[in-house]
Amino acid sequence: MEEKLKRLHEEAHKSLAEARTMDELNEIRVRILGKKGELTQILRGMGGLSSEERPRIGQVANEVRDAIEGELAVRTAGLKELLKEQKLREEGIDITLPGTPVLRGRKHPLTIVREEIQDIFLGLGFSIAEGPEVETDYYNFEALNLPKDHPARDMQDTFFISPETLLRTHTSPVQVRTMEKTAPELPVKIIVPGKVYRRDDDATHSPMFNQVEGLAVDRRITFSDLKGTLDLFARLMFGMKTRTRFRPSFFPFTEPSAEVDISCVICGGDGCRVCSHTGWLEILGSGMVHPRVLEVSGYNSEEVTGFAFGMGVERITMLKYGIDDMRLLFDNDLRFLQQF
Numbered sequence: 639m640e641e642k643l644k645r646l647h648e649e650a651h652k653s654l655a656e657a658r659t660m661d662e663l664n665e666i667r668v669r670i671l672g673k674k675g676e677l678t679q680i681l682r683g684m685g686g687l688s689s690e691e692r693p694r695i696g697q698v699a700n701e702v703r704d705a706i707e708g709e710l711a712v713r714t715a716g717l718k719e720l721l722k723e724q725k726l727r728e729e730g731i732d733i734t735l736p737g738t739p740v741l742r743g744r745k746h747p748l749t750i751v752r753e754e755i756q757d758i759f760l761g762l763g764f765s766i767a768e769g770p771e772v773e774t775d776y777y778n779f780e781a782l783n784l785p786k787d788h789p790a791r792d793m794q795d796t797f798f799i800s801p802e803t804l805l806r807t808h809t810s811p812v813q814v815r816t817m818e819k820t821a822p823e824l825p826v827k828i829i830v831p832g833k834v835y836r837r838d839d840d841a842t843h844s845p846m847f848n849q850v851e852g853l854a855v856d857r858r859i860t861f862s863d864l865k866g867t868l869d870l871f872a873r874l875m876f877g878m879k880t881r882t883r884f885r886p887s888f889f890p891f892t893e894p895s896a897e898v899d900i901s902c903v904i905c906g907g908d909g910c911r912v913c914s915h916t917g918w919l920e921i922l923g924s925g926m927v928h929p930r931v932l933e934v935s936g937y938n939s940e941e942v943t944g945f946a947f948g949m950g951v952e953r954i955t956m957l958k959y960g961i962d963d964m965r966l967l968f969d970n971d972l973r974f975l976q977q978f
């Protein structure tokens with residue numbers, strides 16, 4: 639009988655070692671340790687043993703059963719762990735696979751340049767002012783020394799909404815609005831970024847475009863202040879080697895007025911296709927605020943003076959990045975926009 643038990647143990651040990659699934663382990667457990675199992679069958683035969691043999695065989699039987707149960711438990715735990723690892727391997731995420739790309743937005747070149755312009759003037763002590771895009775004839779023209787039927791209105795052919803309201807043709811009305819609010823306090827030092835509208839549409843003009851206007855009003859402001867400010871702006875914007883040139887010009891709301899050119903950003907002044915072989919590029923209009931504009935806005939033109947300037951953000955952007963068609967800035971073509 640002892641022999642049988644030992645064989646059973648050996649056989650169980652072998653079967654357990656070979657088992658590869660939970661079902662197989664379970665089957666072994668039932669076959670050997672179950673109510674009708676082999677161990678139980680052997681123990682049934684104990685009745686035929688002598689009273690001396692019985693305790694000894696009983697002890698051996700218990701040892702065999704404990705040993706088999708122990709092995710079974712170890713195998714079960716081991717197999718569970720193995721199956722779990724297998725499952726993780728099969729279901730696991732392969733972190734080396736490429737992911738779904740997240741498309742990141744970026745700033746529009748016009749925004750980049752407008753912010754650059756703003757940063758330069760904020761650094762010079764200007765603050766930002768804003769005003770309505772639908773403007774009255776008064777603020778857009780009359781208060782800026784452009785009475786009705788003034789021929790200079792032709793320079794800014796515009797979209798009228800009613801005889802007295804229109805889409806502003808420049809950001810200059812905000813000059814008047816700001817001075818009205820501030821007068822007689824001094825100084826006024828603002829820049830006015832914003833959209834403006836004109837009846838233009840070709841490779842270098844758009845019916846809607848962006849301007850940044852600047853205005854400084856105080857006692858003893860001179861044309862030198864204007865020149866110094868714009869010269870510094872040009873160098874900060876286009877590089878410290880940039881030179882500026884002021885040419886006499888006409889605007890109804892400034893006197894004297896000047897167009898400002900910078901040395902060509904492409905050829906540095908030697909002459910090339912971009913600058914039409916002149917070496918210069920026009921970037922903005924400027925001048926000393928016309929006394930009538932100061933008076934209309936509530937300042938005594940005998941006591942205070944000021945300078946003003948206005949630039950197109952599109953123009954600056956095109957010069958800065960060498961873009962030759964303004965419409966690219968409004969087409970929303972990602973192949974273009976992703977280059978910035």
Ligand SMILES: [Zn+2]
Binds near residue numbers: 904908910911914915
């Ligand atoms: Zn050039």
